Each structure stands twice: as C-alpha cells, then as structure tokens.
Amino acid sequence: MYVKELCDRYKLQSRKSLYSRLEAVGLKLPKDDDGKAYATEEMIQQLDDLDQHLKNGGSLKHYTPVTSVTTHLESSDNNNILDKTTQTTQLTTQQTTQMSREELLEIIEVLGTAIACRLQPIDPIAYNHSLEQAQEKNWILSTFEVKQLIGIKPSCPKGENVFTRGCWAFTKAGKIGNQTGWRVKKIVED
Numbered sequence: 001m002y003v004k005e006l007c008d009r010y011k012l013q014s015r016k017s018l019y020s021r022l023e024a025v026g027l028k029l030p031k032d033d034d035g036k037a038y039a040t041e042e043m044i045q046q047l048d049d050l051d052q053h054l055k056n057g058g059s060l061k062h063y064t065p066v067t068s069v070t071t072h073l074e075s076s077d078n079n080n081i082l083d084k085t086t087q088t089t090q091l092t093t094q095q096t097t098q099m100s101r102e103e104l105l106e107i108i109e110v111l112g113t114a115i116a117c118r119l120q121p122i123d124p125i126a127y128n129h130s131l132e133q134a135q136e137k138n139w140i141l142s143t144f145e146v147k148q149l150i151g152i153k154p155s156c157p158k159g160e161n162v163f164t165r166g167c168w169a170f171t172k173a174g175k176i177g178n179q180t181g182w183r184v185k186k187i188v189e190d
Contacts (some may be wrong), residue, residue, distance in 0.1 A: 024060040140173045140181040
C-alpha cells in the first residue's frame with residue numbers, strides 16, 4: 001500500500017502525520033522499483049494497531065508496540081543451605097504484530113509462578129542446621145556467609161575474638177580473602 005492510500009486509510013491530512021506514526025511504530029517504508037514508498041502487510045498491521053490506540057484516546061508519545069515475551073524457568077534445588085539454590089529466569093522478547101489474550105495470560109501465569117518460587121517462606125530455624133553442619137565438619141565460614149545465615153554481620157567487642165549470637169559462638173579463625181574467617185561452636189548450657 002502506497003503513502004497516499006495509507007493517508008486515506010487512516011484519514012490523515014498530510015504525509016507528515018503518516019511519517020510521525022511510522023516513527024512512533026519504529027518503521028521505515030521501503031521503496032519499490034519506481035522509487036515510491038510503500039507499506040508491507042506487517043507494517044499495515046502495526047499501523048492499524050497504532051490507529052486503534054489513537055482512537056481509544058492514546059497518543060503517539062505513549063504508544064508502545066505490541067511485544068511477545070517468551071519465558072524459560074530453570075530451577076535446581078539443594079537441601080544444604082550453605083549451597084545456594086539457583087534459579088535462573090531468562091526473558092527474551094521479540095516483536096509481533098498482535099498477542100492473543102490467552103498468550104498474555106499464559107505469560108502472566110509463568111511469571112507469577114517464577115516470582116512465587118522466589119517468595120517461598122524460609123524456615124526460620126533452618127540456619128541452625130547449617131551451623132550445626134559447619135560445626136561438625138569444622139568449617140571456617142566467611143563474614144559474608146555468617147551474615148547470610150544469622151542475618152547480621154558478626155563483630156567482636158574490642159580486644160576479644162568471640163562473637164555470640166543466641167546459642168552460637170563464632171570465634172575468629174584467620175582470614176578468608178579480605179574477610180574474617182569464623183569457626184562455629186554451639187553453646188550448650190547444663
């Protein structure tokens with residue numbers, strides 16, 4: 001469809017109005033062998049979508065071309081809290097001319113599931129199991145790892161080497177990189 005036909009189709013008074021619409025959609029008209037600009041079927045569908053947006057009270061400035069989103073969710077779980085559970089959500093987008101209501105609902109459902117997986121309630125005493133394991137295996141944990149487990153950064157009073165939190169004692173055990181290393185010991189009262 002040529003420029004004049006496009007102007008007639010959308011009831012536009014000038015070519016400038018048509019080219020403003022093309023710019024909003026991100027399109028550039030190709031030219032035929034005679035050098036005349038024309039629109040392909042895909043372009044016309046995008047311009048029809050924009051025209052509907054404008055008829056519904058929208059503006060060129062606030063128009064967003066219709067896009068399709070494909071989501072892949074990969075998840076692997078591990079019972080050991082010291083090992084981090086990895087969840088990777090990859091989103092890839094590709095422009096399409098239309099998206100059906102069913103496709104949109106499916107995308108929302110997949111994204112909702114991915115978000116819900118990350119919002120699962122955490123067992124409030126699970127860190128105790130990890131600390132017991134660290135004690136049994138005589139592991140030295142970094143400051144960052146201790147903070148991840150107990151929720152605060154361990155620090156000792158001046159001149160001391162032991163930080164106490166609840167029934168756990170964390171004793172300084174050298175350095176791990178640029179962080180302090182901590183040996184864990186459960187405090188058992190008789």
